[in-house]
Amino acid sequence: MSHPSLLPVVDRLGIRLGVGDATIGEVCDDRGIDPDFFLSVINTFLDEEYFPVNARGTFTIEKTVAYLRKTNAYYLRVQLPNIDRHFKSLIDRSGDDNNLDMLRTFYQDMRMQMTESLRYDDEVLFPALSSGRVEVSSESAVAGYMEVEEKLHDLLYFFVEHLRGNYDANLCTAVVSAVFSLERDLCQNNRIRSRILLPLISGATAF
Amino acid sequence: MNSRQRIALVGLSTLESLGIRSILRDGWDGTAEYFPSFEEFYPFSEKMAGYIVAADIFIYNMDFFLPRKMKTLIVARNVANCADHSGLLMLSAKSDEAEIKGKLKEFLAPQDDGDDTRGDLSAREIEVLRLIAAGKINKEIADELCISVNTVITHRKNLSSKLRIKSASGLSLYAMMNGFI
Numbered sequence: 526m527s528h529p530s531l532l533p534v535v536d537r538l539g540i541r542l543g544v545g546d547a548t549i550g551e552v553c554d555d556r557g558i559d560p561d562f563f564l565s566v567i568n569t570f571l572d573e574e575y576f577p578v579n580a581r582g583t584f585t586i587e588k589t590v591a592y593l594r595k596t597n598a599y600y601l602r603v604q605l606p607n608i609d610r611h612f613k614s615l616i617d618r619s620g621d622d623n624n625l626d627m628l629r630t631f632y633q634d635m636r637m638q639m640t641e642s643l644r645y646d647d648e649v650l651f652p653a654l655s656s657g658r659v660e661v662s663s664e665s666a667v668a669g670y671m672e673v674e675e676k677l678h679d680l681l682y683f684f685v686e687h688l689r690g691n692y693d694a695n696l697c698t699a700v701v702s703a704v705f706s707l708e709r710d711l712c713q714n715n716r717i718r719s720r721i722l723l724p725l726i727s728g729a730t731a732f
Numbered sequence: 733m734n735s736r737q738r739i740a741l742v743g744l745s746t747l748e749s750l751g752i753r754s755i756l757r758d759g760w761d762g763t764a765e766y767f768p769s770f771e772e773f774y775p776f777s778e779k780m781a782g783y784i785v786a787a788d789i790f791i792y793n794m795d796f797f798l799p800r801k802m803k804t805l806i807v808a809r810n811v812a813n814c815a816d817h818s819g820l821l822m823l824s825a826k827s828d829e830a831e832i833k834g835k836l837k838e839f840l841a842p843q844d845d846g847d848d849t850r851g852d853l854s855a856r857e858i859e860v861l862r863l864i865a866a867g868k869i870n871k872e873i874a875d876e877l878c879i880s881v882n883t884v885i886t887h888r889k890n891l892s893s894k895l896r897i898k899s900a901s902g903l904s905l906y907a908m909m910n911g912f913i
Contacts, residue, residue, distance in 0.1 A: 574774060576774075627905065627908065635901075667796065671795070671798045674796075675799075678900045679897050679898055682896060683906075683909075687909055715794075719792060719793060719796075720795070725794065
């Protein structure tokens with residue numbers, strides 16, 4: 526309850542709310558989730574200083590790729606369409622004397638880059654990792670998402686400091702909240718990629 | 733970065749650390765502290781004004797270093813030329829002494845704080861901003877303005893610091909919104 530940012534993680538792992546007084550072990554058993562894996566993901570997500578003690582034991586490539594596939598699908602099916610929907614409503618219901626179109630163009634460029642990174646994961650990176658080919662570069666596994674994270678930060682900044690003209694305040698808050706939620710999720714997930722995925726990609730040296 | 737601040741040497745070899753410390757002693761009276769691993773460095777990270785980090789440590793901890801790339805110098809061992817790499821400040825361990833000294837000087841050069849000078853861009857920074865908005869990479873900007881790539885990187889660092897904008901496309905949008913292009 527004290528970490529609402531975990532709700533998307535719990536959701537993408539297939540755990541529905543309303544778990545009653547079931548323990549983590551019972552919930553994981555019910556969903557076929559390895560509880561050690563679940564706790565390590567949650568801890569890495571929440572705590573910047575957390576380093577899985579036995580990462581190579583808990584995080585196999587198979588489990589990590591399965592988790593990242595669910596994460597990517599969540600971005601594509603839930604979080605990005607959520608921002609799209611709020612952005613469209615905001616522009617439809619705001620005046621013409623603002624710079625929202627420029628912000629939406631910036632967002633759409635960022636969205637395209639993120640979608641390309643997600644596509645690369647699904648079509649190149651994950652199949653390569655799953656088949657035991659680990660020659661993919663660590664840059665391709667993480668760097669694109671870091672750039673997207675920077676752009677989400679910038680988008681929030683432009684909303685806060687450079688939005689001009691008339692706009693629907695409630696819908697604007699909805700867009701900013703949705704962007705903030707994605708930025709936070711991506712930031713935490715980038716930590717999982719760096720701390721867990723990269724060590725699994727043996728021999729990856731981009732420089 | 734002023735001269736009395738602390739910088740961290742993370743994951744470098746003993747020889748690299750000794751060499752960098754030796755060069756830094758010439759005209760810089762700050763403290764360079766050595767950490768063999770990221771885990772040993774992390775608890776002290778917020779106390780450090782800058783980071784000189786081995787490329788492999790950088791790669792495995794990009795989530796930490798990329799948001800702090802403006803104060804990170806990456807030491808790459810297996811390449812001869814690190815002139816331009818996505819705005820990252822890089823130093824090849826194979827560089828000659830003059831180039832190493834130049835990169836370290838660039839890394840330690842004072843940066844604008846940003847808090848009080850935001851929006852107060854110098855004429856040169858505005859030129860760099862316009863060229864970034866035109867889609868030029870560091871090398872092209874350096875050629876056009878007849879300055880070094882390191883100087884372009886310093887201008888970019890100052891632009892990001894003053895405007896609090898991290899991405900090149902964000903800087904382009906700022907330029908567009910504020911009539912610089």
